[in-house]
Amino acid sequence: MRKNLKNIGLIAAGLATGVFATLQLSASAQQAATAPLPLDQLRLFAEVFGQIKHEYVEPVDDKKLLTAAIKGMVSSLDPHSSYLDKTDYEELQEQTKGRFAxxxxxxxxxxxxxxxxxxxxxxxxxxxxxxxxxxxxxxxxxxxxxxxxxxxxxxxxxxxxxxxxxxxxxxxxxxxxxxxxxxxxxxVQSVKMKVPAPGYGYIRITSFQERTVPDLAAKLQDLARQQPDLKGLVLDLRNNGGGLLQSAVGVAGAFLPDNAVVVSTNGQIADAKQTFRDTYDNYRLPSFDSDPLKNLPEIFKKVPMVVLTNAYSASASEIVAGALQDHHRALIVGKTTFGKGSVQTVRPMTADTALRLTTAYYYTPSGKSIQNKGIRPDVPVDQYAEGDPDDALVTREVDYSNHLANTQDPNEKKEQEAREADRLEQLRILEEQNDKKTPEQRRKDRERKPVEFGTADDFMLTQALNKLEGKPVQESKSYSERKLAEEKPAPSASAPIVVKPALPATPGADATPASGVPGADATPAPASAPVPASATQ
Structure with a gap:
C-alpha cells in the first residue's frame, strides 16, 4: 500500500469546474492501453479538422482548436472527467494547500x-x-x-x-x-474547535487539506485539556466539498478502532483496486514528521458522537461520514449528502497540463456505493427551525445529466425520474408560496443571512447537542428529506468481494447507549469493504 502512495496523492476536492471530485494525483502519465485505435473515426476527425482549417470564415488557432476538442471529448464522459489546462492544473495544486485566489x-x-x-x-x-x-x-x-x-x-x-x-x-x-x-x-482554515456547552466539544472541518490531520489532533488535544470529562462530540462536515483522501482516512481514524476499514475503491486498472484502513501508512503525507494521531487521548475512540452533514458535504466528507456510520461510531444528523461515489485520476500530459479521468467507484466499509445516493442521515434535521425553503433548489450528483450510474441500484432510472417530478412539484409550490408572501415576509427573506456554523444561532448544532444530551430533537420538515428517509438504502450484495473484519464485533454489546448516540458501548460494524477489483472561485 505504501508503495502505491509514494507516487499517488489521493484527493477529494471541489475544483475549478465547481464539481465535487475524488481524485488521484499521479506523478507521471501511464502508458496507454494497447487496445486498437479506431482508425476510421480518427481519419474522420482529421478530415473535419482539415475542413475547419481551410474553410472556416476566419483563421483558427490549431492549438486552441485541438485543446477544445480534447476538452469536449473528456467532459462528455461524466461530470468529473476533464482536461486540465495550465491554469486549471495550477489551481488544483493550490487548493490542496488551502490557499487560492x-x-x-x-x-x-x-x-x-x-x-x-x-x-x-x-x-x-x-x-x-x-x-x-x-x-x-x-x-x-x-x-x-x-x-x-x-x-x-x-x-x-x-x-x-x-x-x-x-x-x-x-x-x-x-x-x-x-x-x-x-x-x-x-x-481556508480547515479545522476549528469550540466548546458549545460544558462537557461537549465541537469540531468543524471545512475541507481536507495537507495539515488537516495534524491540526485536528492538536484541536482534540486542546479539547481534552479543556474538557477532561468530555460527554459528547459534534463533528461538523457541512459545506465541506472534499480534499485530500489521506486526510479523510486520518480524520476517520481519529475516532475509529485501529486498523478499521475506512473506504475502498474498485475500477479496471490495478491502482484502482485498493482498501484503505486507518493506519499511518494510509494517511501519511510528505509534510508529516511523525504520526499526528499517535498520542491522541483514548476518549476520542469512545465518546458519544454526532456528525453534521448537508447537501454540500461531498467526496471526502462522505467517506468520513460513511465510515463512522457503518462502524456505528457516530450518528449522522442533518441532510442527505451530495452523493458522489467515484474516483478520478489526475495524470500529467505535459509539463503544465493534465488529464482528470474517472477510474473507480468508492465504497463505504459495509460495501455500499453512495453514488447518486449520498449518506442518509440517521436523524434528518433542517438548517432553520422553520424549515429549509431552498431544498427544492439543491443540486446533487444525481442532477447532473451525464452522471455515472450506481451499479448497485437496478431501479435508479425510475427513482431519478420520480425525484425530478417531485422536485418540479416542490418548485411549483415554492413559486405559489412566493406569490402569496406579504411585503414584510419578502423583506425578512431578503435579510436572512447564511447560518454561521458553530454559533448560538446554529439550529442544526443545537439539535445535535440535544441528541447527545438525550433531549427531544426537532426532525426535518423537508419534503425531500422525508421522501429519502422512506427509501431503503441500496443493497451491498452487488459490491465486489469483501475483506475480513479488522476487529470482531463484541457479542452482546448494546448498539447505542441510552442517549441513542453511538459511543463507548457501541458495537462496531464489521470492517468489511469491497476488495478494490466543483468550480471553486
Missing amino acids: GLGIEISSEDGLIKVISPIEDTPAFHAGIRPGDLITRINDKPVRGMTLDNAVKQMRGDPGTKVTLTIFRKTDDRTFPVTVTRAIIR
Whole structure:
C-alpha cells in the first residue's frame, strides 16, 4: 500500500469546474492501453479538422482548436472527467494547500446560467450574502447565458483587491439584484474547535487539506485539556466539498478502532483496486514528521458522537461520514449528502497540463456505493427551525445529466425520474408560496443571512447537542428529506468481494447507549469493504 502512495496523492476536492471530485494525483502519465485505435473515426476527425482549417470564415488557432476538442471529448464522459489546462492544473495544486485566489464560491452550470453550489465559509462571497442555489446571470454586465463554465470562472478571477459585480437571481425571493464582491486570497482554515456547552466539544472541518490531520489532533488535544470529562462530540462536515483522501482516512481514524476499514475503491486498472484502513501508512503525507494521531487521548475512540452533514458535504466528507456510520461510531444528523461515489485520476500530459479521468467507484466499509445516493442521515434535521425553503433548489450528483450510474441500484432510472417530478412539484409550490408572501415576509427573506456554523444561532448544532444530551430533537420538515428517509438504502450484495473484519464485533454489546448516540458501548460494524477489483472561485 505504501508503495502505491509514494507516487499517488489521493484527493477529494471541489475544483475549478465547481464539481465535487475524488481524485488521484499521479506523478507521471501511464502508458496507454494497447487496445486498437479506431482508425476510421480518427481519419474522420482529421478530415473535419482539415475542413475547419481551410474553410472556416476566419483563421483558427490549431492549438486552441485541438485543446477544445480534447476538452469536449473528456467532459462528455461524466461530470468529473476533464482536461486540465495550465491554469486549471495550477489551481488544483493550490487548493490542496488551502490557499487560492478568488471569490470563495463553488459553482456549476444550470440551464445556461451559473449556479452557486455553496459559498465557502469566511470568504468574500460568504460575507457578501451569496447563498446556495443562487443563479448568476451576469458577470460585470456580461450575460453568462451561453458562456462556458471555464469562461465564467476566468471572468470571476482576478487580482486580489479588485472587484467583480455579479447579477444574482434568487428563486426563493423571486428577485434579481447585483452583488459586488472584492476578490481575495482565500485561506481556508480547515479545522476549528469550540466548546458549545460544558462537557461537549465541537469540531468543524471545512475541507481536507495537507495539515488537516495534524491540526485536528492538536484541536482534540486542546479539547481534552479543556474538557477532561468530555460527554459528547459534534463533528461538523457541512459545506465541506472534499480534499485530500489521506486526510479523510486520518480524520476517520481519529475516532475509529485501529486498523478499521475506512473506504475502498474498485475500477479496471490495478491502482484502482485498493482498501484503505486507518493506519499511518494510509494517511501519511510528505509534510508529516511523525504520526499526528499517535498520542491522541483514548476518549476520542469512545465518546458519544454526532456528525453534521448537508447537501454540500461531498467526496471526502462522505467517506468520513460513511465510515463512522457503518462502524456505528457516530450518528449522522442533518441532510442527505451530495452523493458522489467515484474516483478520478489526475495524470500529467505535459509539463503544465493534465488529464482528470474517472477510474473507480468508492465504497463505504459495509460495501455500499453512495453514488447518486449520498449518506442518509440517521436523524434528518433542517438548517432553520422553520424549515429549509431552498431544498427544492439543491443540486446533487444525481442532477447532473451525464452522471455515472450506481451499479448497485437496478431501479435508479425510475427513482431519478420520480425525484425530478417531485422536485418540479416542490418548485411549483415554492413559486405559489412566493406569490402569496406579504411585503414584510419578502423583506425578512431578503435579510436572512447564511447560518454561521458553530454559533448560538446554529439550529442544526443545537439539535445535535440535544441528541447527545438525550433531549427531544426537532426532525426535518423537508419534503425531500422525508421522501429519502422512506427509501431503503441500496443493497451491498452487488459490491465486489469483501475483506475480513479488522476487529470482531463484541457479542452482546448494546448498539447505542441510552442517549441513542453511538459511543463507548457501541458495537462496531464489521470492517468489511469491497476488495478494490466543483468550480471553486
